[in-house]
Amino acid sequence: MNKSLSILTNIHDWLFSIMPEGVASIVEMVLIGVAYLGFFAIAGLFLVLLERRVAAWFQLRIGPNRVGYLGLLQTMADALKLVSKELTGTIKADKFLYNLAPYFVIVSSLMALAVFPFTKEIQAFDINIGVFFLIAISSIGVIGILIGGWASNNKFALIGAMRSGVQTISYELSIGLSLLTMILITGSLQLSEIVEVQKSGWLIVQGHVPAIIAFMIYMIAGTAETNRAPFDMVEAESELGAGFHTEYSGMKFAYFFLAEFINMFIIAAIATTIFFGAWLSPFGITESIPWLGVFWFMGKALILVFLMMWFRWTFPRLRVDQLLTLEWKYLLPINLVNILIMALIVWLNLTIKF
């Protein structure tokens, strides 16, 4: 059953045999980049459709089901429509920065996708500071939002971008600290090492009480990080304008829109890797079929994505000052106390291992 994964090593060997080494590694990197871009596009399209269908089922209606079987081609149709729109721009906008802003968010999402261990062999970039790299990359996405808002030359977009920026950098703190809580158990920042440690039980089971608290804080902070409801005061339709992407139309708006969904997937994928054992099956039932790992990973990530969609369609929005109160007065102190408790548990060897 290792045949399909040995395809990758076969391609690698074949490339290196027909070209000189430097060129072969560059060609290999380009191929991997294209593959991830393809995954990014398809995952984005699928997630948008999934959001619409799930929202419809919560709201007692049927989602898009006409374009293609079960509506699978709906997002393609939307993407074609967005491509055909005119790319408007404001007169006194800073042209270079205005065009640059969407690329920041896309690039940061793509870079974050590269480090996930979809299965034991499929991991594009296994750096030894994996978790640290992920948190650093998500901070780059904030720059895209701020530049987009400022370069639009629109005071509502600027207000929206400022509010979104402050929200994102506040909640990054909570994400970092809750991930740190789990690193205390694994002892290493490298993502493949973290998965190895989880072979004796998923991390959320190993560090029982503080791990569950850390997971809850991580989900709340993750939802806030991607500016999704209930934390989407910034781009709420019933407030003024549409936030930082008011002035964008056509393909550039599609970039922001797609990047939001991919960010949601990335938050879910980080939680899957660190809390739920990335490609490991529960109780090791399908360990003998390694390529099933991809399905386990995607399944767990999709369940967490569904959880985030459930939050969005149930809760009202928080006001901006209530958002910041939640972070600085509630999540941060609980996080710090949680790290202490986890450290105590690891020191006293009270973790549950199988």
Add this chain to the structure above:
Amino acid sequence: MSYFSDIYKGIKTLLTGMSVTGKYFLNSRKGAITQQYPDNRATLKMFDRFRGEVIMPHDENNEHACTGCQKCEIACPNGTIEIIWDRGIDEDTGKKKKKIDQFVYHLSMCTMCALCIDVCPTDAIIWGQNFENSVYDRTKLTRVLNEPGSKVRAGIED
């Protein structure tokens, strides 16, 4: 201490809210109240009293019941009904009688208030149930309700 009870109560209410929407999600297959409209025209049945548009029913001899009394034209608030009538000689009694030439009904102006149907003494006009009235050419919304060559049913004034 109220810090912790606040957190506990908050989480409990959030989870209750999620359970409400979750229940609807699980029943989504039979709970969806969408009617897939253009596909279900075969089974779509409106209520009897539904106000679609005003029609004048004709029986099998192409006769209607409108005597041209113009009560509906007076009752209509915004001039939707125009009756073009003439005085002709009645065949049976030989006296001069009103008869209608054309019953013009401007569907574009009608507010569906039912005052005309309410006031008609002979039930000549009733509610039709057709609601798909959109056209490409606005002149098609000015309808003539009596069929060409039709006449009043005999003995209707009694």
Add this chain to the structure above:
Amino acid sequence: MQPTIANTNFKTEPYQINMGPQHPATHGVLNLLLTIDGEIIKKVEPDLGYIHRSIEKMCERDSYQQIVHLTDRMDYLSSNINNEAVCLAVENALQLEIPERVKVIRTIIGELTRISSHCLWWGVMGMDVGALTTYFYGFRDREMLNDIFEETCGARLTMNYNVPGGLMLDIHPNFVKRVKKFVAHFKTKIPEYDRLLTDNVIFQKRTKGVGILSKEDAISFGVTGPVGRASGYSCDVRKYHPYSALDKVTFKECLKTEGDTFARYQVRIMELWESLSIVEQLIDNIPEGEHRVATNAVIKLPKGEYYQKVETARGELGVYIISTGTKNPYRLKFRSPGFSNLSALNHMAVGGKIGDLVATMATLDLVIPDIDR
């Protein structure tokens, strides 16, 4: 404004923006001129008139039966109650004896209209504060009511079912059965509304202590309806000047004293329970009788001035007719509840944030065609 840093020419001043006529939060075409300083609101000035259709002027040209269909379109969410107001004014002026059956049916349909309007209000309230699913749940319940109305009256929104003298048609045979089924269904839904929105900690933090209106201010602005009752001002027309069959039913007047957004929300939810109990008391014993009293084909009111007030879902609607004995009124004026409620918005919103303004406006339950007529 004072310069904030001493030796630079850095001045801050509040700026004025339009929460424009087309806006998802203003429930109709309402233009609000906001003067804001950062996030704090300094002044709110409503700019009306975008949907003025000269209804009162048209009433001077129409006969009394034709006026009724214009009132449907004023406050379209409580259209039956508006129709009832004009019909009662005309009937009281002509001193007509209305059969009991008509009174009971008018009250039942009026209370069902109130429930329908509050269902839509609840859905939109959730949507304005961000919980987007509540819209659909509110509308699902409203669909059952629309079906009841469509079967009996023929239309779903602008019903024009009351005429001076009674009802245009007798109720459909299925009416009683459907209403009973609706009452049983809706009693299980209001606790669900509570669990989804009322008890939610985020919602309570958004609405408690926001947009406070004291009782003295409510009386001086002339705010009636649930908004006034949430501030402690006891003003239910159904209690003080009962009309139709309302003196025969027992119900509580829902009062609260805090006067903030959450209190207004709670008053409307309590009103849903009270309306359900009124419908339940009346539905089983609708008296037999005529559904219409014959009037002249051309109604002429005697010379004089007549006033009739009813309680719509928004507050007290008053119909004031000056008649000189001819077949059209000389002047007809509607005292609309939304107009007085809107005038209190500036007082409630100043000092708060824009998010608070949206929540406050959602609980005021404004329907702009009612204000602009």
